[in-house]
Amino acid sequence: MKPHQEVIDRILETIQSKQSFVLTTHVNADGDGIGSELALYHHLRDLGKEVHIINPTPMPDAYRFLDPEGTRVEAYGDHHARTVQQSDALVLLDLSEISRLGALGKALARNGPFKVCIDHHPTEGVSNDLAWIDERASATGELVYELLMQAGGKLSRSIAEGIYVAIMTDTGCFRYANVTAHTHRVAADLLETGLDHNRLYRLVYESNSWNQSRLFAKTIGDMNRACNDRVAWMKIPRRTFRETGTLEKDTEGLVEFPRSIGEVQISILFIEQAADRIRVRFRSPSHTAVDGLARELGGGGHRNASAALLKGTTLDEAIDRVLALVEKYVH
Ligand SMILES: [Mn+2]
CATH class of the missing domain: 3.10.310.30 (Diaminopimelate Epimerase; Chain A, domain 1)
Incomplete structure (x- = not known):
């Protein structure tokens, strides 16, 4: 059995058995957080689930092209409290600490939905109901890819773009020491969907003012x-x-x-x-x-x-x- 397989199985069960999900990431979301959220969002929507992406801070400009209508990624406000409380599960992506969620974290600390965490940051002890933390992954997007493959999901264009942006940004465009052969294999699978990697690179890195x-x-x-x-x-x-x-x-x-x-x-x-x-x-x-x-x-x-x-x-x-x-x- 692969390392972490037990927790991956339990996350897959959670996805199957629950109906409404809130996805979130750390304050000042980066490409890995946003890309991972959108990839998982599209997967859950394809399964007919109710999904909200609610982040502690607004969408960074650099990644707006992933949600051009600005309708999918929301910034937390008091009016979201009910949605968060009443959802069946909260999925924390690219973070494991509720304390890094600002006001959203405070709303959750009182009580809240079942919490699942998927992350690759080094951490010491997390208190979520389910936590899949793999520091060997170059990006949380790599873990989301693994999850979707095991779920038998299809790599649609939107899902592939989210995962690609997640990995590209967390690896400094495949340069950092966190890159492995597996990272490139994942990237190869993503390219085979026909995504335009050069366009994604330009939108993230060549759109400065x-x-x-x-x-x-x-x-x-x-x-x-x-x-x-x-x-x-x-x-x-x-x-x-x-x-x-x-x-x-x-x-x-x-x-x-x-x-x-x-x-x-x-x-x-x-x-x-x-x-x-x-x-x-x-x-x-x-x-x-x-x-x-x-x-x-x-x-x-x-x-x-x-x-x-x-x-x-x-x-x-x-x-x-x-x-x-x-x-x-x-x-
Ligand atoms: Mn990351």
Whole structure:
């Protein structure tokens, strides 16, 4: 029997026996969360189930093309409380912690439907009714693919596109260390449905604005070094957003840039969301881990991509705090 087969069987049983589902993912959904949700949404709809996708935060612009009418992916509001409470099952995709669901999580903490989690983030103990967590998967989309294959589902164009975007974005377009032979086999199956992978790539990665380029140029232009050039760090004060006419969502991909410098082991981006709230993102090449660093700051993530939110601290304080910690994570 394959590892995790028991939990996969129980998830398949849950899908068969229950009628109404709410799908959700973590705050600030990424391509893996959105793509996995839409793939599972179409599968469940094909089975005649009632399905809602309700996320803690709005659909990111980069993935709107997957739901062009904006009717499938909703952002949680109080009017959703009943839908969530009365559904037969809630499926958490690309996360396992109810605490990462904002107000939606609070509504669920009181009581709520049967909870199923499908995720590939490293976690310590989860309290969902069913949890399939496989850290070897490059993306949650890879797990959704496995589930749908075992369910005997058909890879429709919409399902294939969702899974492809999930895997493409979580693997940095098939470059990161999390990519396996299996990842490519899944991708090959998806391409055989006739999906236009180049179109999906362009829609996600080649749809930037002039303002976003100004934000990147300014931020990379002011990049700093630490720990004998093994750490590169950048900051975006709120005034830079104002000056360049951009928002936090336009920072997507920026923290990846310093990874291309040979000596850099850790890339850090500080984003001033408010005077006392700083988002910190970390990236590292495969031989250096940054998940522990994010966890030490109350955040989380993967070995080579993690983040934390520092509250009650100014931008300069956040920078001092993180730079004091980072040394022990470089080698
Ligand atoms: Mn993921």
